[in-house]
Amino acid sequence: MKIAVCAKQIPDPANEVTYSDGIINRPEEQVLDDTDRYGIEVALQLKEKFDAEVTIISMGPSGTQKGLQQALQMGADKAIYVDDDSLKGSNSLMTANVLSELAKSLTADIVIFGTESTDGYSGTVPQQVSRFLDVECISYVKAIETGDNITLTRQTGEGSEKVNMPDKCVISVTAGGVEPRYPNFKDIMAAKSKSIEQIPLGELNIVTNQNLEFLNVESVESSKSGEKIIDEGEAYQEIVNKLKELKII
Amino acid sequence: MKTLIIGEVINKNLSSGTLEILGKAKSMELDVQLITVGSEDSPAIGLNEVKQTYLKRASSSFNFSKIASKISEIIKNEDIKLILGSSTYMCRDLISFISVDLNSSPVSNVVDFNLEDGKISTINSINGGESLYKAKINSDHSLLLIRPKAFDPVEIEVNSDYETIEVENTDLDVFDIYIEEKTGPQLEDSKVVISAGRGMVEKENLEMIETLANKLNAAIGGTRAIVDAGWMPYSQQVGQTGKTVKPDIYIACGISGATQHQVGMKDSKFVIAINKDEEAPIFQLADLGIVGDTLSVIPKLNENI
Numbered sequence: 001m002k003i004a005v006c007a008k009q010i011p012d013p014a015n016e017v018t019y020s021d022g023i024i025n026r027p028e029e030q031v032l033d034d035t036d037r038y039g040i041e042v043a044l045q046l047k048e049k050f051d052a053e054v055t056i057i058s059m060g061p062s063g064t065q066k067g068l069q070q071a072l073q074m075g076a077d078k079a080i081y082v083d084d085d086s087l088k089g090s091n092s093l094m095t096a097n098v099l100s101e102l103a104k105s106l107t108a109d110i111v112i113f114g115t116e117s118t119d120g121y122s123g124t125v126p127q128q129v130s131r132f133l134d135v136e137c138i139s140y141v142k143a144i145e146t147g148d149n150i151t152l153t154r155q156t157g158e159g160s161e162k163v164n165m166p167d168k169c170v171i172s173v174t175a176g177g178v179e180p181r182y183p184n185f186k187d188i189m190a191a192k193s194k195s196i197e198q199i200p201l202g203e204l205n206i207v208t209n210q211n212l213e214f215l216n217v218e219s220v221e222s223s224k225s226g227e228k229i230i231d232e233g234e235a236y237q238e239i240v241n242k243l244k245e246l247k248i249i
Numbered sequence: 250m251k252t253l254i255i256g257e258v259i260n261k262n263l264s265s266g267t268l269e270i271l272g273k274a275k276s277m278e279l280d281v282q283l284i285t286v287g288s289e290d291s292p293a294i295g296l297n298e299v300k301q302t303y304l305k306r307a308s309s310s311f312n313f314s315k316i317a318s319k320i321s322e323i324i325k326n327e328d329i330k331l332i333l334g335s336s337t338y339m340c341r342d343l344i345s346f347i348s349v350d351l352n353s354s355p356v357s358n359v360v361d362f363n364l365e366d367g368k369i370s371t372i373n374s375i376n377g378g379e380s381l382y383k384a385k386i387n388s389d390h391s392l393l394l395i396r397p398k399a400f401d402p403v404e405i406e407v408n409s410d411y412e413t414i415e416v417e418n419t420d421l422d423v424f425d426i427y428i429e430e431k432t433g434p435q436l437e438d439s440k441v442v443i444s445a446g447r448g449m450v451e452k453e454n455l456e457m458i459e460t461l462a463n464k465l466n467a468a469i470g471g472t473r474a475i476v477d478a479g480w481m482p483y484s485q486q487v488g489q490t491g492k493t494v495k496p497d498i499y500i501a502c503g504i505s506g507a508t509q510h511q512v513g514m515k516d517s518k519f520v521i522a523i524n525k526d527e528e529a530p531i532f533q534l535a536d537l538g539i540v541g542d543t544l545s546v547i548p549k550l551n552e553n554i
């Protein structure tokens with residue numbers, strides 16, 4: 001079984017985000033998007049059971065490989081990525097086109113994603129890739145059981161359902177579904193000798209175009225200057241008063 | 250502009266997200282038709298003056314690739330230019346599939362859009378709601394995934410005057426389809442929402458939240474932390490990967506206020522937060538913040554309401 005996991009390197013979410021010309025400024029060092037750790041974990045569970053090969057695929061700036069390293073430290077076998085100036089600020093369809101081509105180049109059977117990236121959070125790339133690859137998409141997976149069959153439990157709008165995983169498909173994994181593992185010292189050392197390969201964009205069959213023209217980006221000011229009261233036993237009264245004032249009670 | 254709204258049926262009615270998009274489309278005087286997707290027989294979804302098709306899935310499974318192909322076919326045949334859906338699980342799948350068929354990237358998390366010189370421009374939320382991004386769509390088709398609560402819903406009169414097309418929906422082996430029962434006030438529609446976080450300490454303590462909710466006729470929500478811990482079903486999760494709510498009053502009990510939670514509640518009109526950590530980010534959003542122990546403040550509230 002060949003598994004590809006799509007994982008994105010992003011600016012550390014702990015730092016403030018800045019933009020130029022509508023594109024998020026990418027610091028020299030970027031980290032693995034936490035959302036993608038869930039997809040990697042699912043891939044590794046399959047690897048342990050079925051002796052699969054797990055390759056990380058990614059699109060993004062080459063100034064950094066830290067995020068890819070972090071993915072390899074978790075236990076993935078190797079990584080391939082595409083980086084090209086023309087892909088800066090790509091829309092989701094372009095991203096999906098590039099990732100699909102990478103998955104094809106690996107002849108991957110199963111392609112695994114997070115459900116939405118922390119920075120872009122379009123939440124559409126996995127489904128788009130499945131369409132490019134012409135396989136089914138099992139989206140919003142929150143649990144995996146590996147017995148005789150591989151059973152995926154997916155979150156649906158109404159509740160949940162189970163699906164027997166077909167031989168070829170795309171899966172997106174919701175955060176919280178599995179518990180991503182932490183690499184130990186040995187894993188971290190082992191990752192150093194794993195291969196990270198850059199694939200030239202020119203080798204891929206790109207059929208989409210950038211249809212979204214950037215106009216403006218601004219940060220949302222969401223802080224309020226509300227009252228803050230330290231409870232010394234009577235603060236509940238403030239809530240009661242407020243609820244009365246707002247005619248809730 | 251010829252517009253298609255992809256609607257959703259919930260409990261035989263159009264979902265609130267669908268009504269919100271219809272409201273916006275009406276205010277823009279768009280030439281609208283509606284395709285609703287569902288698995289129930291004869292839902293109450295027909296709208297006066299709106300051409301409507303009901304795509305009935307052959308099973309209640311949640312797999313939409315074939316339905317997407319059907320919709321793409323209709324879009325091409327009828328020369329539709331603008332395609333709108335609510336950011337729900339179903340529409341995210343559908344619009345993503347259709348975007349590949351039409352070779353036009355969608356815009357996700359749209360909070361507003363306009364039509365200027367025949368082109369659609371959108372404002373969408375990125376970075377977990379920390380920034381707003383404005384873009385113009387230059388392709389032949391514009392596909393938008395609209396965030397819930399971005400627009401005011403329309404009042405509608407429903408009828409059963411629509412065409413039904415049955416569509417096969419999956420070759421996958423699907424089983425154990427589970428539909429969560431919905432009881433009590435619903436998160437999306439309630440004027441008061443009380444949400445619990447890990448600061449409720451133990452699952453048993455949610456009883457005091459229920460008592461308070463009964464007194465205030467409120468719906469109950471929660472953070473992902475407690476949904477993951479199994480204290481509450483996923484359908485009650487508020488935030489980026491859960492529901493978006495916009496009640497008159499939101500009471501956050503023992504919630505730290507991570508950005509992923511904030512996206513789902515920050516447009517609430519009045520926010521009350523109870524948290525023992527004075528530095529908790531939720532206080533930046535609170536109109537009334539109580540620095541204190543949930544387990545002592547909430548029981549006193551219950552006694553005094």
Ligand SMILES: Cc1cc2nc3c(=O)[nH]c(=O)nc-3n(C[C@H](O)[C@H](O)[C@H](O)COP(=O)(O)OP(=O)(O)OC[C@H]3O[C@@H](n4cnc5c(N)ncnc54)[C@H](O)[C@@H]3O)c2cc1C
Nearest residue numbers: 446447448472473474488489490491503505510525526543
């Ligand atoms: C991709 C992604 C998507 C996510 N989507 C969502 C989402 O949709 N919704 C969501 O909610 N989260 C989401 N999260 C998770 C989010 O980042 C936070 O981890 C989560 O919201 C924290 O939940 P919490 O506030 O209950 O717990 P914590 O962050 O642990 O906070 C608990 C709070 O309770 C306080 N507290 C403890 N004891 C008491 C007490 N006795 N009295 C009063 N206060 C007390 C503490 O001071 C603390 O502030 C997502 C994360 C990722 C990576």
Ligand SMILES: Nc1ncnc2c1ncn2[C@@H]1O[C@H](COP(=O)(O)O)[C@@H](O)[C@H]1O
Nearest residue numbers: 006007059114116117121122123124125
């Ligand atoms: N540039 C990228 N490189 C690798 N994977 C990506 C990239 N962008 C998106 N993905 C994958 O697609 C998922 C959903 O991302 P998005 O559609 O941006 O919300 C992520 O969790 C990743 O698995």
